[in-house]
Amino acid sequence: MSGADELRGRARQMRDKAKELEAAAERATDPAERQRLQDKARRLQEESAKPGEGTGMDPM
Secondary structure, three states, rough: OHHHHHHHHHHHHHHHHHHHHHHHHHOOOOOHHHHHHHHHHHHHHHHOOOOOOOOOOOOO
């Protein structure tokens, strides 16, 4: 797998995880927990929109 493929795969995984966190936030009954999950989902979405950042890969 090429580096670009790995980055795309990592970004997709981050977006998928963000969707899971958003769903969990909707189900959360505790307002603090809901906010924490929403914040984490937002960070993952932002990070997945920046290819090469936050993926742990050396950009060379």
